[in-house]
Each structure stands twice: as structure tokens, then as C-alpha cells.
Amino acid sequence: MVIEDQVLRDGWIAACREVDVKDDPMQVIILGERVVLFKNEEGIHAFKDLCIHRGAALSLGKVKDGCLVCPYHGWEYKASGECVKIPQLPAGAAITSKAKAITFGCKASYGFVWVNLNNNEPVLFDYPEYHDQNYRNVIWGPQTVKANPPRIIENFLDVSHLAFVHEGYLGVQEKPEISDYKVHTKDGRIFTDEIIVYQPNADGTGISKDVLYTYEVLNPITARFTKRDPSANHEFSMFMTVLPVGECDCIAFGVESFNYDIGQTDEEAIEFQNTIFYQDKPIVENQKPEELPLDLQAELSLKFDRLSIGYRKYLKELGVTLGVE
Ligand code: FES
Ligand SMILES: [Fe+2]
Numbered sequence: 001m002v003i004e005d006q007v008l009r010d011g012w013i014a015a016c017r018e019v020d021v022k023d024d025p026m027q028v029i030i031l032g033e034r035v036v037l038f039k040n041e042e043g044i045h046a047f048k049d050l051c052i053h054r055g056a057a058l059s060l061g062k063v064k065d066g067c068l069v070c071p072y073h074g075w076e077y078k079a080s081g082e083c084v085k086i087p088q089l090p091a092g093a094a095i096t097s098k099a100k101a102i103t104f105g106c107k108a109s110y111g112f113v114w115v116n117l118n119n120n121e122p123v124l125f126d127y128p129e130y131h132d133q134n135y136r137n138v139i140w141g142p143q144t145v146k147a148n149p150p151r152i153i154e155n156f157l158d159v160s161h162l163a164f165v166h167e168g169y170l171g172v173q174e175k176p177e178i179s180d181y182k183v184h185t186k187d188g189r190i191f192t193d194e195i196i197v198y199q200p201n202a203d204g205t206g207i208s209k210d211v212l213y214t215y216e217v218l219n220p221i222t223a224r225f226t227k228r229d230p231s232a233n234h235e236f237s238m239f240m241t242v243l244p245v246g247e248c249d250c251i252a253f254g255v256e257s258f259n260y261d262i263g264q265t266d267e268e269a270i271e272f273q274n275t276i277f278y279q280d281k282p283i284v285e286n287q288k289p290e291e292l293p294l295d296l297q298a299e300l301s302l303k304f305d306r307l308s309i310g311y312r313k314y315l316k317e318l319g320v321t322l323g324v325e
Pocket of ligand 1: 051052053054055056070071072073074075
């Protein structure tokens with residue numbers, strides 16, 4: 001079932017990692033919509049995964065001379081969506097302009113393929129660390145989660161669970177207090193002041209320290225933080241973005257960026273992030289209601305929940321419907 005959330009359809013949604021698109025076309029499901037991704041010399045392209053002729057899934061076909069070839073009767077579509085060959089017609093016969101694939105906006109950035117279902121050319125959020133020579137970037141994900149996208153993003157933005165869900169890693173129960181912080185809304189950005197958190201194993205290296213977190217909401221399904229260790233001038237940033245496959249069915253991805261040597265391979269950094277993620281997963285998969293309440297009276301929020309309140313208000317203002325109530 002296609003999910004008609006126009007706010008999300010208007011934006012860029014991470015479909016997969018760039019490295020996942022191989023020589024053969026692949027299917028991804030975005031907001032219930034079957035999408036085929038394929039690559040040719042010009043780059044990566046996204047079509048509705050449906051042949052106009054008899055409804056075959058184009059993702060079962062192949063790429064030939066830069067065209068996507070339907071598996072059923074061999075019609076060939078250019079990256080623009082135009083059908084340039086119908087093998088059953090005599091050579092040189094005119095092809096009706098109705099023979100077209102439905103195309104979606106598609107681009108590669110930050111190691112991912114992004115799809116824009118409404119073809120309205122939105123601006124993708126900025127994540128400067130990715131292009132900064134001072135940072136090493138590690139692509140994280142895909143990780144599946146059976147939860148609504150806003151529950152997953154709100155969890156990522158939640159500083160007060162660190163001492164409990166991530167006890168021994170990102171916090172300790174003896175130091176659960178959250179320093180007072182404000183949430184700022186400026187030029188459409190929503191971000192926090194620095195929040196002090198004591199961490200026994202801040203980055204998987206086993207070293208305990210007080211670190212400073214700043215969070216920011218980048219779009220309804222993407223958020224970031226920077227964790228700064230002022231004693232060493234170390235910074236670790238990460239964004240997480242969520243691909244809404246279905247109502248309660250997501251795939252999470254992210255980029256981790258370090259401006260210091262963490263003494264770990266990419267695989268080890270990913271493994272540490274997976275460990276943290278598996279601690280969050282049962283929490284978000286079992287929250288009730290499944291949908292994030294946008295009525296701010298529906299749950300009890302205290303002052304350290306300011307960011308989650310800011311996020312909920314933002315979703316309400318934008319008119320996001322998927323996974324909220
Ligand atoms: S269904 Fe695609 S060519 Fe016939
Ligand atoms: Fe967490």
C-alpha cells in the first residue's frame with residue numbers, strides 16, 4: 001500500500017547505500033512504493049518499478065547500453081524514462097510517446113542514493129563533515145527496524161535514555177542527570193545547546209569522559225549530533241536517516257564522522273554502532289502508541305525532553321502524517 005505522506009514524498013529519502021547499486025537493477029520500497037534503481041554511465045536512476053506495457057517489475061530486468069530493459073517483452077527505457085525500443089515492432093517504426101517509465105528524482109550523496117518521489121527537486125540537508133578533510137567518514141547501516149520513522153528519530157535525539165539503554169557505553173545510572181539546555185529554532189534549523197554527558201565508553205575505545213552533545217533535526221526523518229570532547233578537541237558527528245518502507249517498517253542508515261583517530265577499523269566502528277543500535281531497537285519497536293503523539297498533552301514531558309517537544313512541534317507544523325497521531 002502506498003503511503004500518501006506528501007511531506008515525506010516531497011523530500012529526499014535514502015533508498016540504499018551507493019555501493020549497493022550493482023550492474024543489475026534493484027528494487028527498493030519507499031513509502032510503500034516499488035521503486036527500481038539502476039545505474040549507467042550517467043549515474044544512478046530511479047523509476048517506478050512497473051512497466052507500462054503489462055505491469056512487469058522492471059527490477060527483474062537488466063541494464064543494456066545504458067537502458068533499463070523490461071524482463072517480460074524486452075522494451076527498453078532510457079534514463080529519461082522514454083521507451084526507445086519495442087522489439088516486437090519492425091525496425092524504425094515510431095514508438096508512441098505514451099511508452100514511458102515513471103521517473104523519480106534520484107541523486108547520490110553522502111554515500112547513499114536519495115529518491116524524491118514527488119519530483120519537486122528539494123534541497124538535501126547539509127552535512128559539512130562529509131566533505132571536510134579533517135574527518136574520517138564511515139557509512140553505517142542498513143539496519144531494519146519495525147517502528148514508525150518519528151519514533152526512531154526521536155530516540156536518536158533523546159539524550160536522557162543514554163544512561164539507561166546504553167548503560168556502560170554512553171552513560172551510567174549513577175550519573176543520569178541532564179544538564180539544562182535550550183532548543184533553538186533559527187532559519188528553519190532546530191538545534192540544542194551543548195549538553196554535558198558522562199560516558200564510560202564514549203566511542204567504543206573504553207575511555208570514560210565528560211562529553212558535550214549538540215543535536216539537530218535535519219528533516220522529518222533525519223537527525224544529527226556532534227559529540228565533542230573538549231579535553232582533547234575530539235569531535236564525533238553522526239547523522240541518522242530513516243527509509244520508511246511501510247507504516248511500521250523502516251531501514252536506518254547513517255554516516256559517522258571522526259576528526260581524530262579512534263584506533264578502530266571501519267568495521268569495528270560499525271560494529272560498535274550496531275551494538276548501540278541493537279540496544280535501542282527493542283525500545284522503539286515496542287513503544288505505545290506506535291505513532292508519535294503530536295498532541296503534547298498525550299505523554300508526560302519534562303524539561304530535559306525539550307528537544308523531543310521541538311521535534312514533535314516541527315512535525316506538526318510541516319504536516320507529517322506517517323507515524324504520528
Ligand atoms: S511488461 Fe514490460 S515489456 Fe511487456
Ligand atoms: Fe539510543
